[in-house]
Amino acid sequence: MLNLRQIKCFQAVVELGNFSRAAERLRTSQAGISHAIRDLEALLGARLFDRTTRRVELTEAGRVFAAAALPGLAEIERAVDAVHDLGQLRTGLVRIAAPPFLGATVLPRLLQEVAQSHPNLKLRIEDVVTDMIAPRVRSGLCDLGVGTFASDEDGLEIQRVLRDQLMVFAPEGHAICTKAEVAWSALSDQPIITLTRESNIRLLTEVGFESAGVPLRPSLEVHQINTALSLVEREAGVAILPTYAFTGLNGRKISARPLVEPSIARDVSVITARERTPSPATLAVRTLLRKVLRDMVPVVG
Template identity: 60%
Template sequence: MKLTLRQIEIFQAVVEQGNFSRAAERLNTTQPSLSQAIRDLEDALGARLFDRTTRRVDLTEAGRAFAASALSGLGAIERAVSNVRDLSTLRGGRIRIAAPPLLAATALPRFVRRAARAHPGLQIQIADVGTDAILDRVRSGQAEIGIGTFHPAEDGLQSTSILQDSLMVFMPENHPLAAQPVLNWRALRDLPIATLTRESGIRLLVDVGFESARQPLRPAFEAHQIFTLLSLVEAGQAVAVLPAYSQAALYGRAVAVRPLTDPVISRDVSVIRARDRSAPPAVQALLPLLRTTLREMVEEVLTGG
């Protein structure tokens, strides 16, 4: 006969109450049912667990030996159940997010603050890494979700678009082209261009823009970080084509930003997660908040709010 969790719970109640009647009352059962459960447990173990008198119930030597292990095991099971329930109700658990450095520095702190207010027991970890590293972390399980611009058919990944923005041109405030409200790609011909490296999904879109306008792209500078490109622009060394949300990183820099047309290049910012792993409750619950936070940031930078 296999022992059941219910038998262990009944044994614990008798030990703690020292009385069969009080134990039955605590468990909302009848005393005969409880007594039978203890007899079944003793039969299964082949040993008497309690010495019963009219006044009290005491553990036998076998009972004490059984209690030493069984009750600690029951406590471990109860803690495990509690931990799982905490995960499902977001009173505990962890969510790891891999995101590009710019989003990690601008939008995610706001998201973390809001998530912490709503779910103070939830732990949020952020890895500010490049596109390839984001993909690797999500595929390997080092991150539950990744944020960025990705190829729509990445192997093993499920992608959900959370916002869309367009490429814009960033230039020094005193640049001659800053007098124009809108620019086309042809206006960038022969200008020193600062771009992200080819590991970035944004760089691929910049290549598409120049190719569509039939303009050659010969970058004067390449960098891994948008912050570096903005510093080069502010120093008057180049102009850069970057997504609209990059304005969130200007922080009062002397940089002008203008829309690019002919063609307008838009892109999706998406959340990715591994296709073969179920999403933790925290991911399912916090995705709407993440989407709202990112959209608010883009709207604010576009409207100057």
């Protein structure tokens, strides 16, 4: 059966016009080159070279075979180099799906980390609602996803990165932040800023108030975490947000304390598709993403 070594030996003899020089290029013996060419000629049923004591020339069959085979060999070598580049992280594209808030806070930091560690890798960021992240990773439209996901998501490998607890975010120096933890019942007389019912965080917020036996009467309802943080900074109220909202503080004069009685938490995870082999670039970026999340989000509890 025809093999790549035979074609490479044939190429070396064609280009160098000499068996001994071909053997030097391929770091083998002249006998090894001759053996490979004889096997190739036997497989093809035709003589490929006319040999004399002074030179080696292609026969007509050799010229036909060279015209067809050598361009293909060049393509194979380029393909091998391309795969090696992927393995050595000299090239690669990683597509990441993230909810808008993490896309605006964590992924810019990730871009910096990737640029420093693996400057030849490219990232493509898709900031989408959380419900779209798992389907995009599962279908192969994205390589990585980050966010909060159900533990029984089908077809996904879920790597937990950190525990994310609901917290109260208040203007710096607010009386509610004098203690290390804040009970939900302590919020009864506070103007509450919540996310709208489109967010899973709102559902958890309602669970917290209901469990504490305190009615939830939002003072303000907003769609985005960044909007809630801006309102808190302007002393419009206190906001119930996840721990990862810390990534959006950026020096704002805001304090935060974990909410207890009950403590409500969930996992922030990075996901990949279980049935797809992640590329070396995806694995490298996943490692950096986990590091960035842990660096930017404080450990609570």
